[in-house]
Structure formats: C-alpha cells, structure tokens
Amino acid sequence: MFYNLIRRFLFSINEEKSHIYSLELLKLFYRFNLLKPFFIAQYPSTLMGLEIPNPIGLAAGLDKNGEYIDALASLGFGFIEIGTVTPRAQPGNPKPRLFRIPEKNAIINRMGFNNKGIDYMIERIKESHYKGVLGVNIGKNADTPIENAVEDYLTCLTKIYPYASYVVVNISSPNTKDLRDLQNKDNIEYLLSSLKSAQKDLEIQHQKYVPLLVKIAPDLTSEQIKDIAKVAINVSLDGIVCSNTTVDKSTIEDSPLAKESGGLSGAPLFDKSNEVLTALLKELDDSIPVIGVGGINSNKDALHKLRLGASAVQLYTGLIYQGPSLVTKCIKICNEPIIYN
Numbered sequence: 001m002f003y004n005l006i007r008r009f010l011f012s013i014n015e016e017k018s019h020i021y022s023l024e025l026l027k028l029f030y031r032f033n034l035l036k037p038f039f040i041a042q043y044p045s046t047l048m049g050l051e052i053p054n055p056i057g058l059a060a061g062l063d064k065n066g067e068y069i070d071a072l073a074s075l076g077f078g079f080i081e082i083g084t085v086t087p088r089a090q091p092g093n094p095k096p097r098l099f100r101i102p103e104k105n106a107i108i109n110r111m112g113f114n115n116k117g118i119d120y121m122i123e124r125i126k127e128s129h130y131k132g133v134l135g136v137n138i139g140k141n142a143d144t145p146i147e148n149a150v151e152d153y154l155t156c157l158t159k160i161y162p163y164a165s166y167v168v169v170n171i172s173s174p175n176t177k178d179l180r181d182l183q184n185k186d187n188i189e190y191l192l193s194s195l196k197s198a199q200k201d202l203e204i205q206h207q208k209y210v211p212l213l214v215k216i217a218p219d220l221t222s223e224q225i226k227d228i229a230k231v232a233i234n235v236s237l238d239g240i241v242c243s244n245t246t247v248d249k250s251t252i253e254d255s256p257l258a259k260e261s262g263g264l265s266g267a268p269l270f271d272k273s274n275e276v277l278t279a280l281l282k283e284l285d286d287s288i289p290v291i292g293v294g295g296i297n298s299n300k301d302a303l304h305k306l307r308l309g310a311s312a313v314q315l316y317t318g319l320i321y322q323g324p325s326l327v328t329k330c331i332k333i334c335n336e337p338i339i340y341n
C-alpha cells in the first residue's frame with residue numbers, strides 16, 4: 001500500500017533519477033530507523049561455506065558502489081551483492097540507458113558498468129556496519145582491450161579480497177563490448193584458472209578463503225553451458241550465478257521499447273533463466289552451488305528456482321515492481337518443502 005504510493009511517484013519521473021531517489025529514500029528511512037523489518041522467521045543455511053540467515057539475496061547492479069549496503073541489508077536479505085565494480089571509475093554508456101516496461105514487469109538496461117571504481121567501493125565497505133555475507137561483483141573497464149581483461153579482474157580480486165565474503169566474475173553483461181566472448185571455452189578457462197591461482201595466494205596472505213564465482217548469461221547454447229560447467233569443475237570454482245539479463249526480446253516484441261538495445265530483466269526472463277539453470281545443474285551434478293536469478297516477481301517464483309535446485313536466489317527487477325515487501329514474502333515461503341525434481 002505504502003510502496004504503491006511511493007511507486008506512483010517514482011514511476012512518474014525519469015528512470016535513472018527514480019533509481020537514485022529510491023536508494024536515497026531508503027537510506028533516509030534507514031537513518032531514522034524506519035526500516036527494521038518486523039520479526040520474520042529465518043531459514044539459515046550455508047552457501048559455499050558461508051552462513052546465511054535465509055537464501056534470498058540482492059542481485060548485483062542495484063548498489064554498484066556499495067553506497068547503500070546497510071539500508072539494503074535492513075530489508076531482510078540473507079546476503080547482498082554489490083557492483084559491478086571495475087578497477088577505475090567510468091561513466092558507463094550515454095543516457096538514456098534504463099527503460100521500464102511496467103506492463104511486463106520488466107526493465108531494459110544498457111548501463112555499461114557505470115561505477116566509481118574499486119578504491120571508492122572499498123572505502124564505502126569500510127564505513128558500513130553490515131556484518132552479513134557481502135558479495136562483490138567485478139568487471140573490466142570499457143577501455144581495457146578484451147585480450148587484457150584478466151588484468152582488470154585480477155586487480156579487482158586482489159584489492160577487494162580482504163573486504164568481500166565472495167567475489168563474482170561478471171563476464172555476462174551484454175553492455176560492455178565483447179565481454180560475453182569471455183564465456184567461450186578457452187577464454188573462460190584461462191580467466192578462471194588465473195583467478196583461482198590468485199585466490200590461492202590471497203588466501204595465504206589474508207588467512208581467509210573467499211569463494212570465487214562466475215556470472216553467466218541466459219543466452220548460452222547448450223554446448224556453451226556444457227563447456228562452462230566442465231571448466232568450473234576442472235578449476236574447482238566455488239559457485240555460479242545464473243543468470244544475467246537477456247538480449248532476446250522475443251517475449252516483449254509487442255512493446256515499443258523492444259527495439260532498445262541492452263539486457264532485458266524481470267518477468268519475461270524467468271523461463272529463459274530457469275532453462276539455463278536446469279541445464280547447468282544437470283551438467284554440474286551437485287558439484288558446485290548455483291545462485292538462481294532472473295525474473296523473480298513473487299515468492300512462488302523464488303520457491304520455483306529453489307525447487308529447481310538453486311542453492312539460493314537473488315532479486316532485482318521484482319524489487320522495483322513489487323517493492324521491499326517482496327523480500328520478506330520470499331523469506332516466508334522458504335518454510336515450504338523444497339521437493340527436488
């Protein structure tokens with residue numbers, strides 16, 4: 001009810017401004033102690049050896065710089081993922097680059113990793129009071145040639161290692177030129193084995209093990225899914241986030257915004273991300289946990305992904321359309337039995 005009123009205002013203004021106002025408003029509410037969720041039963045579990053109070057997480061991209069960690073955590077999330085962050089600050093793509101499609105509960109974005117850089121993010125993490133599981137999603141700068149991408153990921157991993165609970169290697173954004181090519185077999189093998197080797201050294205240096213994950217696109221062929229699963233097993237990857245946004249707009253082709261380039265998220269992504277999730281889980285055969293994300297717009301959607309076999313789930317677009325109560329609704333449904341197919 002309350003969110004409906006706020007949403008009416010937020011949806012009446014420019015998309016990107018509304019995004020920033022929502023987060024600032026959330027921060028204000030947090031400061032005045034207005035966000036403490038009513039007590040909700042928790043469903044603790046472990047994810048890659050990390051203890052989480054519930055399996056409902058925040059997906060990357062909402063808090064790109066780690067500026068709203070405490071406020072977002074107070075919505076009840078079991079874990080929070082911030083980023084994508086790159087080694088150096090960059091403006092992202094020209095505006096407009098964010099489009100709402102309310103009649104489909106969907107968003108198209110081509111933000112292009114707009115962020116203030118890894119050093120800025122580290123300062124924000126140091127300022128936050130959050131003690132829960134904090135994932136950091138890392139990427140490459142737009143002006144780094146794709147052949148040198150590994151350097152950018154290594155820089156981010158090395159700098160963020162002491163401050164992150166887990167690190168996600170984002171090679172699936174459709175909005176950075178050639179980034180998705182890093183998902184091809186040879187490229188991903190080289191990238192992930194380099195990062196796993198760095199993780200070994202960092203573990204010794206910091207006396208702390210920080211799980212390493214990769215985030216994949218929902219637009220992969222079954223051959224690519226098989227290759228990625230094989231590489232993930234070979235390099236002992238700690239987890240996979242499935243999935244990012246899709247470039248397939250066939251589910252919204254009747255919308256005038258369907259021609260906008262960028263990644264589609266929200267309800268129209270649900271089935272596609274679930275197909276990739278199912279295929280991936282089959283290849284992995286329980287050897288590596290998968291975080292399911294894409295199109296969760298209700299508590300039933302969250303439960304569906306958990307029942308498919310996701311170890312945890314994440315929300316983004318559903319939060320914009322349904323409001324913060326979606327988090328508590330999803331947590332509550334975790335007491336439903338998870339019956340695996």
Ligand SMILES: Cc1cc2nc3c(=O)[nH]c(=O)nc-3n(C[C@H](O)[C@H](O)[C@H](O)COP(=O)(O)O)c2cc1C
Pocket residue numbers: 059060061062064083084098107109111113137170173215243244245265266267269293294295296314315316317318
């Ligand atoms: C505006 C916007 C920005 C996003 N930025 C990022 C990002 O920086 N890094 C990332 O890994 N995913 C990013 N995503 C993708 C989400 O994390 C998520 O994978 C995707 O939106 C599917 O989930 P959803 O349907 O619940 O939104 C972004 C999504 C949106 C809508």
